[in-house]
Amino acid sequence: MLVLVTGGTGFVGAHTVAALAAAGHRVRVLARDPDRVAPALSPLSVPSDAVQVADGDVTDETAVARAVRGVDALVHAASVYSFDSRWHDATRRTNVRGTEVVLAAARRLGVGRSVHVSTFGALLPSPAGTVGPQSPPTTARETYLASKAAAERVARQHQAHGDPVVIAYPPALLGPDDPKLGDQNARLRNVLRGLMPMWPTGGFPVGDVRDTAALLAELATGPAEVGGRHLGPGRYLRTRDYVRAVREVTGRRLPTLFLPARAMLPFAYATDVVQRVWPWHIPAEYGACYVCACDARPEDVARSAGPEPRPVTETLTDTVRWLHRTGRLTAAQAGRAAAPTAPVDPAAPAAGSVRAAAAPRKEARP
Structure with missing residues (x-):
């Protein structure tokens, strides 16, 4: 099976490429900078002949159509994930528009299954105190969460139209081999460098990027009955x-x-x-x-x-x-x-x- 992964040079995307390659699938990576593909994947022991590289941005309709054409499934993991306010413009520009372009191309070109990587944060705040696959998208005003909620609505619209779109909700992710040192790993580093002596109370779900990558690979290539929406592995x-x-x-x-x-x-x-x-x-x-x-807990679902x-x-x-x-x-x-x-x-x-x-x-x- 040939699977396209957007965001394949990022934390979730790179580990998903590794999980797909380990399962014997061929992978195509859509990357704005093809030179970043090898440095992101080599620490994960991904064979170079298992990966094709398509040059382009997820907001570029022509580049996305070129990357999507001919694939059996795709994992849309590309997004700007940061609470840093200096990234607000890029976050708004990439997260929603990229989802619109990728899922529209998948529908137009008849991709067998598309996995949209959302986040549990797209379902916050939750009056019930829990979040689950049926929770409504967030009304938060925080830029990253709001952008992921808007992208979530796009993916749910495709589901409502009967498109083969699956949505996954990863928790806050930690793990090794992070190509860009994302927010969660940077936060852990800051704790150990003594830069975070104060913490808010409350809590959040935490998971391992390798577990989430295994889920995404299975959702993209597993049996047809594996569809709908799924909370990512975490505690x-x-x-x-x-x-x-x-x-x-x-x-x-x-x-x-x-x-x-x-x-x-x-x-x-x-x-x-x-x-x-x-x-x-x-x-x-x-x-x-x-x-x-x-302070939302994941629902206790099977x-x-x-x-x-x-x-x-x-x-x-x-x-x-x-x-x-x-x-x-x-x-x-x-x-x-x-x-x-x-x-x-x-x-x-x-x-x-x-x-x-x-x-x-x-x-x-x-």
Whole structure:
């Protein structure tokens, strides 16, 4: 099967390419800069002869049509994912228009299945306190969340017309081999560099990019009955549990002050305004604080596709070890996770919701 992956040089896209190639599928990657494809995929041991490269942007109708033509399925993972207010224009431009162009081309050219990569954040805020496949798109005003909600509406319109579109909702993703050091891995790095001594209360679902990639590969190439909408593999963590798990895998104290999330929102919004003109990144982001304030848990629904989420401690250990190996953290900052054989017992995680992360994984079905 030939599968097109948009955003194949990004975190989710690159790991999805690797999952598809490992399952024996041929992959075509749509990339604005073809020179970034090899650096993004080589750490994941993707054979060069398993990947075709199509040059173009997801907002370019001609380039997208050229990339879509002849494929059996596609995974639309391309988007700007950042709560950094300096990226607001690119976020608005790419996330909605790109989804419109890609899904329209797939419909016009008769692609057998299209997987739209949404996010659990597209379903926030949730009055019920939970989010699930049937939750309505968000009414949030935060730029990234609003753009993903608008893209979500586009994908649902295609579903309503009977198009073979499947939607996946990944949680906040961590993991190794991140080509562009996205928001979640950068946030973990900032914690270990001592740049985030304050956290909002609340929580959010956390997952491993490798588990999400396995889900997306299965949704794109699996049986015809695997359709509809799917929550990505992950576990809900309170922010206290998140920091506690990081302490566990690194052995560091990491003193942290937890403040009410809603009380922090005005301060976080002010930093977003300053960030628009400030050249260096400010770790306190309004969007991240808003997600914690929404404090939405994934619905407890039966998983019909993809693997069970791996232990949070495993994900954190692999991510911190990768950050250290690539020079983004010192040995002192990575703590005991820097050791090549750092022992972490997934059966005895820190406390609270982290304990639920010890559930065994199952392999994604081919």
